[in-house]
Amino acid sequence: xxxxxxxxxxxxxxxxxxxxxxxxxxxxxxxxxxxxxxxxxxxxxxxxxxxxxxxxxxxxxxxxxxxxxxxxxxxxxxxxxxxxxxxxxxxxxxxxxxxxxxxxxxxxxxxxxxxxxxxxxxxxxxxxxxxxxxxxxxxxxxxxxxxxxxxxxxxxxxxxxxxxxxxxxxxxxxxxxxxxxxxxxxxxxxxxxxxxxxxxxxxxxxxxxxxxxxxxxxxxxxxxxx
Numbered sequence: 185x186x187x188x189x190x191x192x193x194x195x196x197x198x199x200x201x202x203x204x205x206x207x208x209x210x211x212x213x214x215x216x217x218x219x220x221x222x223x224x225x226x227x228x229x230x231x232x233x234x235x236x237x238x239x240x241x242x243x244x245x246x247x248x249x250x251x252x253x254x255x256x257x258x259x260x261x262x263x264x265x266x267x268x269x270x271x272x273x274x275x276x277x278x279x280x281x282x283x284x285x286x287x288x289x290x291x292x293x294x295x296x297x298x299x300x301x302x303x304x305x306x307x308x309x310x311x312x313x314x315x316x317x318x319x320x321x322x323x324x325x326x327x328x329x330x331x332x333x334x335x336x337x338x339x340x341x342x343x344x345x346x347x348x349x350x351x352x353x354x355x356x357x358x359x360x361x362x363x364x365x366x367x368x369x370x371x372x373x374x375x376x377x378x379x380x381x382x383x384x385x386x387x388x389x390x391x392x393x394x395x396x397x398x399x400x401x402x403x404x405x406x407x408x409x410x
Contacts, residue, residue, distance in 0.1 A: 243281030306348035
């Protein structure tokens with residue numbers, strides 16, 4: 185199963201590598217044909233090797249492209265040419281990776297003055313989270329964001345939302361909000377639809393803020409300006 189997951193993430197990353205090379209007339213496929221003719225295969229092989237060495241590389245690679253806080257703002261997404269569907273698809277990256285208990289403890293211990301547990305949270309899942317993250321737990325403790333298939337890039341994240349098992353409030357709101365529920369249901373019902381939407385969305389995100397022409401420079405050394 186882990187091998188299948190690594191192959192899936194690797195395939196997505198390879199697509200990103202190829203798509204991102206076509207974002208402008210300057211950045212194009214074959215740009216490094218003379219200076220480094222094998223650059224894409226070099227990067228591809230390095231990523232494949234790293235995936236095989238440690239699973240955490242998979243979610244870490246996804247996090248390179250976007251920050252969780254960015255994914256939750258519709259207006260910011262629209263400003264950069266991404267849609268609500270793109271936002272929901274990118275949120276599906278939470279099917280991989282882990283989170284420290286302190287990032288969601290308010291949902292299971294101190295949600296509001298009236299209720300300790302977030303009512304949108306599945307009660308059984310909430311108790312499970314309390315067992316894994318007791319109060320005053322070691323802050324280094326982390327749990328899987330996807331409680332069902334944490335090492336597989338699939339559409340289980342959206343199925344979890346249907347059951348009230350979104351780890352973060354920003355996850356679960358995608359299902360409780362009527363404006364996004366239909367898309368969540370669509371991705372939960374079709375892994376193919378989710379994968380296609382995810383590749384499209386993360387490709388768009390990879391193009392945000394790319395400098396072209398005289399706005400930027402191609403560095404001779406990636407660690408500093410020319």
